[in-house]
Amino acid sequence: MxxxxxxxxxxxxxxxxxxxxxxxxxxxxxxxxxxxxxxxxxxxxxxxxxxxxxxxxxxxxxxxxxxxxxxxxxxxxxxxxxxxxxxxxxxxxxxxxxxxxxxxxxxxxxxxxxxxxxxxxxxxxxxxxxxxxxxxxxxxSHPEWMVEKLRHNWPDDWQEILAANNEQAPMTLRVNARRLTRDAYLDLLEEAGIEAAPTRFAPQGIQLTQPVPVDKLPYFADGAVSVQDEAAQLCTTLLDLAPGQRVLDACAAPGGKTCAILETCDGLNEVVAIDESAERLPRVQENLDRLDLDATLKQADAANTGEWWDGKPFDRILLDVPCSASGVIRRHPDIKLLRRESDISPLAAIQLGLLDAMWDILKPGGRLVYATCSVFPQENHRIIQRFRKQKDGVQLVEPDVAWGRDMGSGRQLLPDPDSHDGFFYAVLEKPDA
Ligand SMILES: C[S@@+](CC[C@H](N)C(=O)[O-])C[C@H]1O[C@@H](n2cnc3c(N)ncnc32)[C@H](O)[C@@H]1O
Missing domain, CATH: 1.10.940.10 (NusB-like)
Structure with missing residues (x-):
């Protein structure tokens, strides 16, 4: 072009x-x-x-x-x-x-x-x-199949979801906990004349009243903050991170969550970030560099563990799988033109395959967080149901949180016109050997 x-x-x-x-x-x-x-x-x-x-x-x-x-x-x-x-x-x-x-x-x-x-x-x-x-x-203003799928999946909410998808998303920041507190950054924003408020659920989140170019944000280049939706920020809070843990971010690019993991917990043993896209993986390094953080990066198909895994199991795994992105349409309205109904079943097969492969490299006693930015149950709680049917001993943890809906096999956030994107999360633990 x-x-x-x-x-x-x-x-x-x-x-x-x-x-x-x-x-x-x-x-x-x-x-x-x-x-x-x-x-x-x-x-x-x-x-x-x-x-x-x-x-x-x-x-x-x-x-x-x-x-x-x-x-x-x-x-x-x-x-x-x-x-x-x-x-x-x-x-x-x-x-x-x-x-x-x-x-x-x-x-x-x-x-x-x-x-x-x-x-x-x-x-x-x-x-x-x-x-x-x-x-x-x-x-x-959505493809007919999406309207029908949402109506079928969310009989009480489909019109609100469609309306939220047609709104412009707010700009949300994640304050780098290693550098400063959220309150301190709110003060810096106020001094700079940028109107903002803390997010409701994510502890490091700040939502701006109006979007601004990142170079207008105080100390952005120095790593004080990153741009990340509140729903995406919540993934990290479910990992229950502690010093000494070895953590895998299995679908990492562009690295928003890899960086959030490293900012949240000092003294992790190692963070390994995998992505299969050679084009997208360098973005993870750019983000790590700006925030002055370290992770081990590998370009690989995470599911093909024989290709990249060193045999040492992980205490924590974040599996932020590729998905329809139907929860982030307001940020990526081109999804309405790009996605086909026939994409969903093959995506679900990839998601289940990734979950199965990651489970095998999770340490007994370890925790895996499965996440999507989708609102289609086929990619969300139904994947968890299918996985728990085919695998013994998968413990589902019910996080004690004030947000989202309990779907029986994970929690769903629907896109909120005033705040966060649509996201799904399931917290799974492997029993001690
Ligand atoms: C939802 S995005 C991840 C976003 C990222 N976690 C973040 O917060 O910045 C999904 C990513 O999975 C990657 N991916 C897809 N299939 C994969 C696979 N089999 N192994 C590793 N990465 C994969 C894609 O290249 C894409 O970057």
Whole structure:
């Protein structure tokens, strides 16, 4: 994808086309941002995130406004019109600017034969206003299968979950307990004029009233704080860490939880952080370096213990498995376009396989925390149920906490529009030999 020299909207249309073709915003936004002037970058980010968030609503409308779909080679113009609709429906941008700049972007994309269509569709959209949503995908701005799955899984909560997914997530920090207290950092934020409050459940968490660039956060580069959602912070609190323990973070990149483990407990024997992604593993080292922490990093498939394990069992294992990420859609709205219903069963098989393999390298008397950022039971408490059926002697620990719902085989947090993401946790212990 070459977005070099393109106007903002044209660059955004190319990014969204790449997302539709299976690339995440995390992958394809940074190179596109690099090709824009610094002052234009926040706008590109806002267009890509906003249009992804409202994609299914806007696409429902656009389809009713088009007599026939565009040809495959013109698909980028479909995305350009979605971006225009996004601005008309959800931004303060003046209509004439949306129309003019969309037409100009259409030319820049080398589609001059479609400028009339772009202009006509957006003009009609402005004149006629937003139509009534024709189906649940448009109404809730999620793919139909997700709406149905959530309705089935959460008959009392599905509409709240869908609404929370369409909100923008707050920016939450984790204060580095090795450096300073949460109260001391709240004072530093106040001095810097950044409004913030302690998180309700995570002991080191601070939620900002408005997001700010990390370089505006006091002592960020020196490792005073990290950006981490409150739900993600709670994983570490369940590990019951103590000096001398050998700890494994089995799916570690980009290392948010590896660092939290090391910050929480001084004097751990060793922290081993594994990730199978060669691309993502260096991010763990970058985070460790900024926070001045040490861990043993290995690039490997954690489940293939023969490839990387030294034979010494672990006292604690954090297994933050790859998952649908259905609990963090508000932070990653592109998940709505990327994920398919058919992804869930293969993910569940990987999750169960990882759990089985990690159990074998857990010390008798040791503790494993299984976590996902998913709200689908298939990846959560049903994995724990399946595992406990196939394995003897797995003790389920009921953590004494004031948050989440007891699912019988683990705890579930649903995304909260005012605070944390959606997450699932199960605490398992292996009996002493
Ligand atoms: C949910 S993310 C982990 C986030 C991380 N724990 C954090 O807090 O920053 C899941 C990670 O698992 C990794 N992964 C997926 N399958 C794996 C496997 N079989 N072995 C090791 N890592 C794996 C992915 O590359 C991804 O980085």
């Amino acid at each position: 070459d977005t070099h020299g393109l106007p903002l909207r044209a660059a955004a249309a190319n990014v969204l086309l790449a997302v539709e073709n299976g690339h995440s915003l995390t992958q394809c936004l940074p190179p596109a941002l690099q090709q824009l002037a610094p002052e234009e970058r926040p706008a590109l980010q806002a267009l890509c995130f906003g249009t992804s968030r409202w994609f299914h609503r806007l696409d429902g409308e656009l389809q009713t406004r088009l007599k026939k779909p565009l040809r495959k080679q013109d698909r980028v113009v479909h995305h350009l019109m979605l971006i225009g609709l996004f601005q008309l429906r959800f931004s303060q941008q003046a209509t004439y600017a949306v129309l003019n700049e969309s037409v100009e972007a259409c030319r820049a994309l080398d589609k001059p034969h479609l400028t009339g269509l772009v202009n006509g569709v957006l003009r009609a959209a402005e004149r006629e206003g937003a139509p009534e949503p024709a189906d649940n995908a448009s109404r809730f």
